[in-house]
Amino acid sequence: MESTNGTKPTDPVPQDAPPHRCQQCSSRIVALHYPIDKHGKNGGVDMEKRVTENWVIRRRSRQQRQTNQDLFKMLAPPEALPHLKCSACTKHLSYFPVYVSQNSESTKLGTLCGRCSENLIVNERNYVRDTLYETMAQFIKFPCIYHSEGCIESLIPADVPNHERNCPYRIISCALDCVWQGTVHELCTHIEDTHQNVLIRNGEFEMDILNSYETYSFLVHEDEIFNLKRKYNSTDKIFTCSLFSYKVLDTVTNHYYEVTVFNGNRNLSVKFPLRRAENFKEDNVTVIDVEKVKRQLDDPSIIIGSIRIFTLDNQKEEKPTPKNPYTELELSMLNELECPVCFEYMIPPIFQCDGGHSICSNCKSQIKECPTCKEEIDDTHNFALEKMAQLIHYRCKFNELGCNYRAKPDEMKQHQTFCLFGPHQCPLKDYENCKWAHAAKEIYPHIVSKHHENLLEIDHVQVFMGDDYLTQEEDLCYIKKFSDALFKLHYRFSQNCFYWSMQLIGPPDEARKYRFEIDVLDNTNSNQKIFLRNFCAPLTDKNETFNQDSPHVFLKLEQIQPLLTDQLNYFIRIIK
Numbered sequence: 001m002e003s004t005n006g007t008k009p010t011d012p013v014p015q016d017a018p019p020h021r022c023q024q025c026s027s028r029i030v031a032l033h034y035p036i037d038k039h040g041k042n043g044g045v046d047m048e049k050r051v052t053e054n055w056v057i058r059r060r061s062r063q064q065r066q067t068n069q070d071l072f073k074m075l076a077p078p079e080a081l082p083h084l085k086c087s088a089c090t091k092h093l094s095y096f097p098v099y100v101s102q103n104s105e106s107t108k109l110g111t112l113c114g115r116c117s118e119n120l121i122v123n124e125r126n127y128v129r130d131t132l133y134e135t136m137a138q139f140i141k142f143p144c145i146y147h148s149e150g151c152i153e154s155l156i157p158a159d160v161p162n163h164e165r166n167c168p169y170r171i172i173s174c175a176l177d178c179v180w181q182g183t184v185h186e187l188c189t190h191i192e193d194t195h196q197n198v199l200i201r202n203g204e205f206e207m208d209i210l211n212s213y214e215t216y217s218f219l220v221h222e223d224e225i226f227n228l229k230r231k232y233n234s235t236d237k238i239f240t241c242s243l244f245s246y247k248v249l250d251t252v253t254n255h256y257y258e259v260t261v262f263n264g265n266r267n268l269s270v271k272f273p274l275r276r277a278e279n280f281k282e283d284n285v286t287v288i289d290v291e292k293v294k295r296q297l298d299d300p301s302i303i304i305g306s307i308r309i310f311t312l313d314n315q316k317e318e319k320p321t322p323k324n325p326y327t328e329l330e331l332s333m334l335n336e337l338e339c340p341v342c343f344e345y346m347i348p349p350i351f352q353c354d355g356g357h358s359i360c361s362n363c364k365s366q367i368k369e370c371p372t373c374k375e376e377i378d379d380t381h382n383f384a385l386e387k388m389a390q391l392i393h394y395r396c397k398f399n400e401l402g403c404n405y406r407a408k409p410d411e412m413k414q415h416q417t418f419c420l421f422g423p424h425q426c427p428l429k430d431y432e433n434c435k436w437a438h439a440a441k442e443i444y445p446h447i448v449s450k451h452h453e454n455l456l457e458i459d460h461v462q463v464f465m466g467d468d469y470l471t472q473e474e475d476l477c478y479i480k481k482f483s484d485a486l487f488k489l490h491y492r493f494s495q496n497c498f499y500w501s502m503q504l505i506g507p508p509d510e511a512r513k514y515r516f517e518i519d520v521l522d523n524t525n526s527n528q529k530i531f532l533r534n535f536c537a538p539l540t541d542k543n544e545t546f547n548q549d550s551p552h553v554f555l556k557l558e559q560i561q562p563l564l565t566d567q568l569n570y571f572i573r574i575i576k
Contacts, residue, residue: 075141075154084137086113094142094160096134099127114161146170149183166247175216175227175244184246187225191218197449200228200307201441207239207261207303208232209290219243221309224255228307229280232290239288243277243309254278258308259286261293263300266401270296277309333392337385339363341371344397347409348386353377358385398422418507418539427488427505428454430542431477443505444486447479456480456489456572463491463568470496470557475542479505482574485514487536489572490545490552498560501537501545501552502574508538514576518553520560521569528563530555536574 084093087110095114112127134157141154144167151169164170172187174180176198180190191199198217205217212234219226227244243257255277262269270293276284290303297303337345341363352358353370359377370377394412396403398421405415416422420441426434427443428451436446447455456478463476476491486505493499502516512535520530532553537545546552560568 081143084142086116087111088116089113091115091145092142093133093137094140094145094155094157095164096138096157098130098133098137100130100133101127144169146183168247172246175218184225187246188220191225197445199445201445202439203307203309205230205305205307207290207305209237209239209303210234219307219309221255226255226257226277226309237290239290240285241288241305241307242275242280242285243307244279245277253311255309255311257286258310259288260306260308261288261297262304262306263297264302264304265300266304268297268300333388334394337389341367345394346385346389347394347413348389350382350385350389351377352380352382352385354380358382396421414508418505426451427479427486427539428477431475440506444479444481447486451479454478459571459573461491461570461572465564465566465568469493477542480572480574482514483576487514487516487574488539489516490542492546496557497554498557498568499546499552499554500532500572501550502572503537503539503545505539511536511538514574517573517575519571519573520555520563521571522563523565523567523569524563526562530560530563 081092085091086093091113093111093113097114097117099112099117101110111130117127138157141156142160144151144153144155145164146167146169149169149171151167153163153167155163168185169183171181172184174187174190174195176195178194180194182190195218198215200217200219203219203221209232212232214229214231217228217230219228225246227246228241229244230239230241232239241259243255245255256274257277258274259272260269261272272286272288275286278284293303294300334345337350339346339360340357341359344360346358346360349361350358351361351364353373354375355370355373357370357372357375359367359370364377368377369375389409393406393408396405396412396419397416398419401421403419403421405412405419407415418424418440421439423437424440424443426432426436426446428434428447429436432451432454434450436450438446454477461478463474470493473494474492478489478491480487480489480502488503488505490501490503491499500516500518502514504511504514514536515533516536518532520532522528532555534553535551537551540547540550544550546554
């Protein structure tokens, strides 16, 4: 299309081109209309090139301004840091607002940082906000106040408050009745060493609903440490709990927790809404009406609380349904192996009544007649069923509590004697008449809290021998921790012999992976020593400890007497 003056109009600026503006009025230029010279260029100038160059220059200018702002965020000069400190706490003036004294009577406090002005009552007549300092210091990067503890971060004042609240190197105090102070990284070691009895490893606890109390415990979830606060008011019958996160590894992710309570049989439960596992504020507290819950749980004798910790991202993920590890044939065979009394799968030996009904060995010892036909139960084995049982893999009877172990009958029988998910009696029950029974992972905290005098924390053992010691018998028992395993040391003096046995409190098939050594020391300074070594043994009852087929060591009195005075001294070691 031709214009009235015989020239072609210029094309409008493409839509994706940078915005162009008039140099006189700064209005946006939508199309370029300049006279075309004889060379075919606008006014002798390539305007498309000119506008593009101007846009690039303006863009560089914006980038330069941003670069200048970044340059303003400079590290505080080391020589200036000693002079930029709060008069009250002597920490850097990196926490706003900053107040300066304008009264000669307040000069002893001089300048206050935001940390102290939050805690102190700042009288406006004596203090004014130092806005000029804040304007200049807002671009300065200060070292973290926990620099001496290992933090290498340098931050501008706007980022300081949040960082100091969550710095992994911040100094904290132990939440319990304890004088310990240290970094968050050191807290886990402190808990393991000092507060094993309040460390809840599986997220479960028994609710004490008799007397009023307020107590604190620790939980560890994916290497993050949480402080659990539990409180019970016996007057109102209200139980509350909340979680505080120490943010050891991740200072950003917000954790949530969910409380579920069960009755003792775990066949009834009540679940409570999600709460944030960040602090003990009221909004994050789970409130439980105990009387109402007891009715929902059919008035149980004990109530078990369970805490699950997660992030919302984890909560949204759908867990795939686990594949059934059993074939239809195996399931059919397992159904045939169900005991009609205890409803658990029968493991050989399997007995049968005169009418042909089968029963497991545990139930046979407790009843005299068949529950199905009332016929007498003799010692008749169901050999056909026992042979069939050897062909399949059983699942652990504690499967519903979380155990996924599968094995053939012999291995399963051994496994179930010390499944980590099953109930276990106190290992000192034969010595201390203790009736405690709980999951295997709770044994060590129980020993620490209830039987600390039986906990062998060093390798040296002293036995005091009075005048009539050799005319009597003595049995002693200690619990010793080696690596992540627990062991039970039996000592016996009987019939002029000294006996020692070390038993693994764990899976029996792992006992022979460990050995124990005993060095009997010379108390007469004759520079003699007796060395003994043997395999560790599986856990047994007290009266079976020194059976001939159970690993142990012993010395006769005539062998050891030259080393004795009024004491027997020996070192005990476990090796793997």
